[in-house]
Amino acid sequence: MVTETMTTEQEGQRAPSAVIRVTRRVGQVRELGLLVVLLLIFVGVAVPEPRFVAVNNLRDILLSVAIIAIVVVGETLVVLTRNVDLSVSAIIGLVAFVSGDLFKQHPGISIAVVIAIGCAIGLGLGLLNGLLVSYGGVPAIVVTLGTLYIYRGLDYAIAGGKQINAFDVPDRFLNLASDTVLGIPLLIILAAVIAAIFALLLRYTRLGRQVYAIGSNPEAARLAGIQRNRLVLLTFVISGLLSGFAGILWAARFATVDANAATGLELLVVASVVVGGVSILGGSGTILGAMLGAILLATIQDALNILNISPFWLQAFYGAAILLAVMLDTLIMRRLQRSYLTRRL
Amino acid sequence: MDVTHAPTHPLIELRDITKHFGGAQALREVHLTLYPHEVHALVGENGAGKSTLVKILAGVHTPDAGTMLVDSTPVVLHAPNQAQRLGISVIHQHPTLFPDLDVAENVFMGRHPLGPLGQVDWKRMYSSVDALLATLGVQFTARTPLRSLSVADQQLVEIAKALNVRARVLVMDEPTASLSSREVTELFSIVRRLREQNVAILFVSHRLEEIFELADRITIFRDGGFVFSAPTAELTPDAVIRYMVGREMATLFPKQATTLGAAVLSVKHLSRAGKFRDISFEVHQGEILGLAGLVGAGRTEVAQALFGIDRPDNGEIQLGGEPVQIDSPAKAMQLGLAYVPEDRLTQGLILEFPIRSNITSPIWQKISRWFGLLDFARERSIAQDFFQRLSIRAQGINQRTQSLSGGNQQKVVLAKWLTTKPKLLMLDEPTRGVDIGAKAEVHRIVSDLAAEGLAIILISSELPEVLGMADRILVMHEGRITAEFDRAAATQENVMTAATGQVTHGN
Numbered sequence: 070m071v072t073e074t075m076t077t078e079q080e081g082q083r084a085p086s087a088v089i090r091v092t093r094r095v096g097q098v099r100e101l102g103l104l105v106v107l108l109l110i111f112v113g114v115a116v117p118e119p120r121f122v123a124v125n126n127l128r129d130i131l132l133s134v135a136i137i138a139i140v141v142v143g144e145t146l147v148v149l150t151r152n153v154d155l156s157v158s159a160i161i162g163l164v165a166f167v168s169g170d171l172f173k174q175h176p177g178i179s180i181a182v183v184i185a186i187g188c189a190i191g192l193g194l195g196l197l198n199g200l201l202v203s204y205g206g207v208p209a210i211v212v213t214l215g216t217l218y219i220y221r222g223l224d225y226a227i228a229g230g231k232q233i234n235a236f237d238v239p240d241r242f243l244n245l246a247s248d249t250v251l252g253i254p255l256l257i258i259l260a261a262v263i264a265a266i267f268a269l270l271l272r273y274t275r276l277g278r279q280v281y282a283i284g285s286n287p288e289a290a291r292l293a294g295i296q297r298n299r300l301v302l303l304t305f306v307i308s309g310l311l312s313g314f315a316g317i318l319w320a321a322r323f324a325t326v327d328a329n330a331a332t333g334l335e336l337l338v339v340a341s342v343v344v345g346g347v348s349i350l351g352g353s354g355t356i357l358g359a360m361l362g363a364i365l366l367a368t369i370q371d372a373l374n375i376l377n378i379s380p381f382w383l384q385a386f387y388g389a390a391i392l393l394a395v396m397l398d399t400l401i402m403r404r405l406q407r408s409y410l411t412r413r414l
Numbered sequence: 415m416d417v418t419h420a421p422t423h424p425l426i427e428l429r430d431i432t433k434h435f436g437g438a439q440a441l442r443e444v445h446l447t448l449y450p451h452e453v454h455a456l457v458g459e460n461g462a463g464k465s466t467l468v469k470i471l472a473g474v475h476t477p478d479a480g481t482m483l484v485d486s487t488p489v490v491l492h493a494p495n496q497a498q499r500l501g502i503s504v505i506h507q508h509p510t511l512f513p514d515l516d517v518a519e520n521v522f523m524g525r526h527p528l529g530p531l532g533q534v535d536w537k538r539m540y541s542s543v544d545a546l547l548a549t550l551g552v553q554f555t556a557r558t559p560l561r562s563l564s565v566a567d568q569q570l571v572e573i574a575k576a577l578n579v580r581a582r583v584l585v586m587d588e589p590t591a592s593l594s595s596r597e598v599t600e601l602f603s604i605v606r607r608l609r610e611q612n613v614a615i616l617f618v619s620h621r622l623e624e625i626f627e628l629a630d631r632i633t634i635f636r637d638g639g640f641v642f643s644a645p646t647a648e649l650t651p652d653a654v655i656r657y658m659v660g661r662e663m664a665t666l667f668p669k670q671a672t673t674l675g676a677a678v679l680s681v682k683h684l685s686r687a688g689k690f691r692d693i694s695f696e697v698h699q700g701e702i703l704g705l706a707g708l709v710g711a712g713r714t715e716v717a718q719a720l721f722g723i724d725r726p727d728n729g730e731i732q733l734g735g736e737p738v739q740i741d742s743p744a745k746a747m748q749l750g751l752a753y754v755p756e757d758r759l760t761q762g763l764i765l766e767f768p769i770r771s772n773i774t775s776p777i778w779q780k781i782s783r784w785f786g787l788l789d790f791a792r793e794r795s796i797a798q799d800f801f802q803r804l805s806i807r808a809q810g811i812n813q814r815t816q817s818l819s820g821g822n823q824q825k826v827v828l829a830k831w832l833t834t835k836p837k838l839l840m841l842d843e844p845t846r847g848v849d850i851g852a853k854a855e856v857h858r859i860v861s862d863l864a865a866e867g868l869a870i871i872l873i874s875s876e877l878p879e880v881l882g883m884a885d886r887i888l889v890m891h892e893g894r895i896t897a898e899f900d901r902a903a904a905t906q907e908n909v910m911t912a913a914t915g916q917v918t919h920g921n
Contacts, residue, residue: 272534273533273534274532274533274534275524275525275526275528275534277534278515278519278523278526278534279523279524281512281514281515281519282512282515282519282523282524284514285512285513285514285515286510286511286512286513288510289510289511289512290512290523291494292472292474292494292504292506292510293494293495293510293523293524294493294494294495294498294524295523295524348514352512352513352514352515353514
């Protein structure tokens with residue numbers, strides 16, 4: 070970054086102001102900003118309530134965000150292409166119930182088979198979303214709002230009024246959610262590994278870069294010979310697959326699952342993505358940012374809890390975080406545009 | 415060195431290419447041959463079919479009929495990447511780039527260099543783009559975010575893209591439209607260098623000076639048809655202009671003679687940075703003032719400044735002899751100005767509404783009673799009145815405007831503005847996309863309005879329309895008025911000459 074700044078100053082007749090130089094790295098600013106906000110919350114809450122920053126509590130925060138984080142990864146891919154997937158919560162709920170039910174109906178079934186079936190269901194439902202959006206030409210918000218209800222309806226139809234309880238599923242399965250490796254919960258490791266894999270894929274594969282391209286300028290992407298439909302389909306399939314996997318982990322973590330599992334979670338997922346600096350208009354943002362967004366929202370929830378503030382305030386705080394994030398983006402974009410205009414004149 | 419550069423085999427040959435869009439014919443059996451080591455200019459008025467031809471070469475449109483030969487082999491292009499694979503690079507009129515990504519990725523999108531693991535090799539990408547940019551002598555680096563670049567710099571990124579794939583054919587659609595003269599000079603030296611590397615270059619432009627400076631061969635299109643093609647040495651600017659113009663004028667409705675009244679609007683030294691400079695003129699009661707010029711000459715921008723959409727930086731506007739400040743369209747309407755925009759579908763009409771509501775929309779305030787409730791009886795009578803006066807062809811005033819033909823939609827827009835009882839009416843391309851019959855009717859209506867004492871500014875890119883309708887013609891070129899003609903003195907040739915910037919008189 071140091072060399073970058075130097076070349077910019079050498080070549081420009083006028084060195085760009087500090088503000089411009091900073092805003093040129095919009096993405097990094099966003100991630101840095103999120104870290105600063107997180108830090109402020111930690112310091113602010115830790116002063117009256119030191120237990121907020123205890124290792125146990127920090128682990129609980131990460132644990133509470135781990136399953137959502139896996140879904141956020143898929144959602145980020147979708148949003149980068151200028152689409153949105155609202156059906157994720159219904160996929161989680163459906164897969165969570167089906168995987169629990171499999172253990173109930175077929176005692177002794179192997180965990181690997183259940184995981185495979187759960188992922189396959191997620192993949193199939195994501196494929197349906199993707200086909201309707203890319204080849205059907207229906208806006209993603211409409212398609213996935215529709216499938217949100219359809220998938221949830223399917224969940225109700227299969228579950229009826231039944232409930233899966235902890236004694237229906239083998240302990241080996243429940244251990245998925247409670248095992249630790251070197252003291253770190255397996256769930257957190259899984260989420261971190263999945264996030265890292267997709268962050269690398271986005272950064273270091275041609276397909277990953279093309280995801281940004283189609284979100285940034287669909288027409289230019291078409292002229293560059295990028296097959297938009299296939300790529301959009303792929304992101305929905307991945308989003309469905311990760312939601313399915315998250316559904317299995319949901320069943321393992323909560324053990325008690327009925328047809329309402331994960332209801333309403335889709336908005337928390339989209340909120341994490343937006344707060345994390347992924348442009349809802351597509352083309353910019355990172356997995357790392359979205360992860361920080363998810364962690365920030367979970368931290369706010371935990372802080373309210375520990376400060377004994379009524380959870381009714383939670384929604385308001387989430388709303389404020391989203392508005393702030395979007396306003397910050399708009400502000401940065403406007404700055405950037407203006408810096409270009411003043412350089413022109 | 416080979417002095418004659420005698421063309422060997424053509425790289426690309428287009429034969430009898432025809433293309434329709436809906437009912438409109440965009441290209442009619444045109445042909446064009448591109449040789450290596452040659453800059454070939456394609457010129458023509460607005461609507462001559464240049465951009466359609468570019469899109470066919472780019473693989474964006476597939477022709478309805480005709481043959482395209484690349485290296486003497488017939489090809490049919492269905493997608494842009496097919497054209498790219500054949501070595502055809504196209505720089506579109508408006509840059510087609512990714513604002514969220516940096517310069518290097520814009521240059522390499524879809525073809526990122528890969529490392530040993532198949533991963534995107536960012537280091538190699540940045541260094542090779544920086545090397546490429548160094549040969550272009552630009553002011554930005556491979557890591558600069560595209561969003562922070564000017565349009566001119568973005569144009570250079572497009573060129574870097576073409577250079578990066580070692581294009582054999584480079585098609586440039588109006589590449590100089592948004593460049594300053596220094597930037598144009600740089601662009602030309604790059605183009606010449608590419609010619610030395612045996613690239614075939616198709617240069618689409620309507621700036622004749624540039625064409626005569628750069629091109630080896632010139633092809634002229636008119637109204638979607640091929641007109642003429644010859645080496646530049648055998649042509650003069652005057653000859654090219656003669657080939658560009660020369661449309662039929664018979665079907666048009668000429669303006670009736672009127673006696674001019676007092677000056678309604680007077681504009682003095684109006685300027686807006688980057689759009690237009692030092693614009694001065696007057697319009698009188700009963701006069702139609704034609705504003706001629708090519709697309710992008712700044713005519714629409716002047717009208718929008720007069721209507722309060724954009725603020726001029728400098729200059730004075732007088733209405734009826736009084737200096738006025740027009741800072742919003744509402745103010746402009748209040749002062750008796752009306753502006754019928756070029757794009758009537760997005761700017762002039764609410765398509766879902768019936769004719770009746772569209773006509774009365776500017777005066778809803780005036781025809782509403784207590785609590786802002788509309789007086790429907792008055793709305794109907796006003797709408798019915800204009801419906802008949804402009805002979806709008808529809809089932810009645812309750813028909814939705816969506817289902818009307820282009821000509822009748824245009825009449826509804828006209829009616830809408832006439833309800834405000836304007837003193838000055840500005841029409842921006844009023845007959846674009848309107849069939850011949852409706853065109854003549856719109857002309858008759860405009861002529862009648864002038865006869866009733868309305869002052870009219872008519873912006874049109876169609877020369878016969880301006881010549882037939884206007885009492886006086888101002889010609890704009892690159893934001894300035896380059897000529898003024900009386901009705902009797904104006905010809906297609908002298909107006910086009912001024913519109914392409916070949917002469918500067920007037921003021």
